[in-house]
Amino acid sequence: MRRVAVIGGHGKTGRAVCGALADRGVDPRPLGRADWPDLARAVAGCDAAYVIAPNLRPDEPAYVASALDVLAEAGVGRVVYHSVASPYVPAMPHHVGKAVSEDLVRRSGLGWTILQPGAYLQNLDLCGPLELPYSPDVPFGFLDLADLGRAAAVVLTEDGHAGATYELATRVATVRELADEAGADVRQVPDPEQHPWLSAMFVYYDLHGLPVGTRVLAALLGRG
Numbered sequence: 001m002r003r004v005a006v007i008g009g010h011g012k013t014g015r016a017v018c019g020a021l022a023d024r025g026v027d028p029r030p031l032g033r034a035d036w037p038d039l040a041r042a043v044a045g046c047d048a049a050y051v052i053a054p055n056l057r058p059d060e061p062a063y064v065a066s067a068l069d070v071l072a073e074a075g076v077g078r079v080v081y082h083s084v085a086s087p088y089v090p091a092m093p094h095h096v097g098k099a100v101s102e103d104l105v106r107r108s109g110l111g112w113t114i115l116q117p118g119a120y121l122q123n124l125d126l127c128g129p130l131e132l133p134y135s136p137d138v139p140f141g142f143l144d145l146a147d148l149g150r151a152a153a154v155v156l157t158e159d160g161h162a163g164a165t166y167e168l169a170t171r172v173a174t175v176r177e178l179a180d181e182a183g184a185d186v187r188q189v190p191d192p193e194q195h196p197w198l199s200a201m202f203v204y205y206d207l208h209g210l211p212v213g214t215r216v217l218a219a220l221l222g223r224g
C-alpha cells in the first residue's frame with residue numbers, strides 16, 4: 001500500500017487517519033469538499049480509500065454510494081468505511097444511515113473493511129466544568145482518535161482485514177469517571193435542541209450510553 005485517499009480527510013477523524021498512515025510510510029491523500037466535483041481524478045493512483053462522511057449528513061447512503069462508484073470506476077479496489085458503534089439502532093437516525101451505508105459497502109464489489117468507532121474521547125473537554133444533555137453515569141466505549149488512526153492504518157496496510165467489521169473503543173467509562181479523573185465537575189443540563197438527530201441520540205445515550213468492548217482494538221494494535 002503506497003497511497004491512500006482519505007475522503008473527508010481534513011477533519012479531526014481524517015487528520016488522525018492521515019497521520020497514522022504517514023507514520024507507516026504510506027502517502028495519505030486527504031480530500032475535502034473542493035475535491036468532489038472531480039473525485040475520480042482526486043483518487044486516481046491511490047491503492048485504497050478511507051471513507052468518512054460529514055457529521056449528521058442527511059443522505060449518508062447517497063454520499064457513500066457516490067464515493068463507492070467513483071472508487072470502482074477509478075480502479076481503487078480497496079475501501080475502509082468509517083461507520084459508528086451500534087449502527088443498527090432504530091432510535092438514532094444518523095446511526096441507521098450508517099447501517100444502510102455499511103450494506104452498500106459490503107455489496108460494492110470492492111475489498112472492504114468497516115470500522116465502528118465508539119464516541120471519541122476528544123469530544124469531551126475535561127479542562128473545565130462539563131455540561132451534558134444526558135446522564136453522566138451511563139457507560140460508553142470511548143475511542144482515542146490516535147487509536148482510531150492506528151487501527152485504520154493497520155487494516156489498510158496489513159493482510160487479513162478484507163471482509164471484516166470491527167467495533168473500536170480504547171476504554172469503557174462513564175463521563176463522570178473521566179471527569180473525576182481529570183478533576184472536572186460534571187452536571188446534566190437540558191437538551192439544547194440543536195438538531196433532532198442529536199436530540200434522539202441524547203435520549204438514547206441517557207437511557208443506554210453507548211458501550212463498546214475494547215478487546216478488538218487491543219488485538220488490532222497488539223496490546224495483548
Ligand SMILES: NC(=O)c1ccc[n+]([C@@H]2O[C@H](COP(=O)([O-])OP(=O)(O)OC[C@H]3O[C@@H](n4cnc5c(N)ncnc54)[C@H](OP(=O)(O)O)[C@@H]3O)[C@@H](O)[C@H]2O)c1
Binds near residue numbers: 055083118
Ligand atoms: N464524533 C464522534 O464521537 C464520532 C464517533 C463515531 C463516528 N463518527 C463519525 O465521524 C464522522 C465525522 O468526522 P469528523 O468529526 O472528523 O468530521 P469533520 O471534522 O466535520 O470533517 C468533515 C470532513 O468532511 C468534509 N465535508 C464536509 N461537508 C462536506 C460535503 N458537503 N461534501 C463532501 N465533504 C464534506 C470536510 O471537507 P472540507 O475539508 O472541505 O471541510 C472534512 O474533510 C461522521 O461520519 C461521524 O458520524 C464520529
